[in-house]
Amino acid sequence: MTGAFLNALGILLGALFGLAQRAPLSLRIQDYFRRALGAFTVFFGLRLVWLGVNGTFGSCAKQIFVALLAVTLGNWLGRLLRLQKISNRLGRYAGDLIAATQSKAPRRVGDGFTACTVLFCAAPLSLLGAVTDGLSGDYYLLAVKAVMDGLAMSGFIKVFGWPAALSAFSVYAVLGALTLASQAVAQPFLAAHGLLDSVNVAAGFVSCAVALVILEVRRVELANFLPALVIAPGLTRLFG
Secondary structure: OHHHHHHHHHHHHHHHHHHHOOOOOOHHHHHHHHHHHHHHHHHHHHHHHHHHOOOOHHHHHHHHHHHHHHHHHHHHHHHHHOHHHHHHHHHHHHHHHHHHHHOOOOOOOHHHHHHHHHHHHHOHHHHHHHHHHHHHOOOHHHHHHHHHHHHHHHHHHHHHOHHHHHHHHHHHHHHHHHHHHHHHHHHHHHHHOOOHHHHHHHHHHHHHHHHHHHOOOOOOOHHHHOOHHHHHHHHHHHHO
16 A cells, blocks of 8 residues: 555645745746656556566567557447546536635635545546556556645645645545555456456556646546456456
């Protein structure tokens, strides 16, 4: 649960930073952080791919092909299940809470906690990072998310006040539960059948898609790619 802990810690540190700073970060610094986080996401995504492929050149090429096919089919399945629309609906709900707080409408104490919990837990990178942490102990994606959420919290804390920082404990509970579930249920089964690497390779490629959004290269419906993590081991068994 290292990744979940780092994510929660990043949120708390972001809250402290937001309370301490008087002026928001300049656009130049924000752009620097965005580029750095995008680069780290690509690096750690490709690292998952590199660690996941093994064997001869032909075997590695086959594993990469299966992972890319899983990502493609996962995207189609995600569209069919309308996963991105569900994610967008949650994002709009949190956005409405933020807009209501910034208006002259009466602010409820729990609005900041609820909005930040939804935003930080519903992000596709949350599930992706928790699964990879549980399956292989690779917490780096959640470490990147910790910085992203911390920067966001530094702004939210000024809008919502201290209750928003309590979302760190919700994030730890939710991501920790996903990590433990992946470790206790999925990891033994996948490892026993030699399918663990296939999930990591697919997760690595999906991480690269996350980087496209962070770097603002193009708009990507990230939630639709998540079924690739389930499809990848099935395709590996089929082509194995």
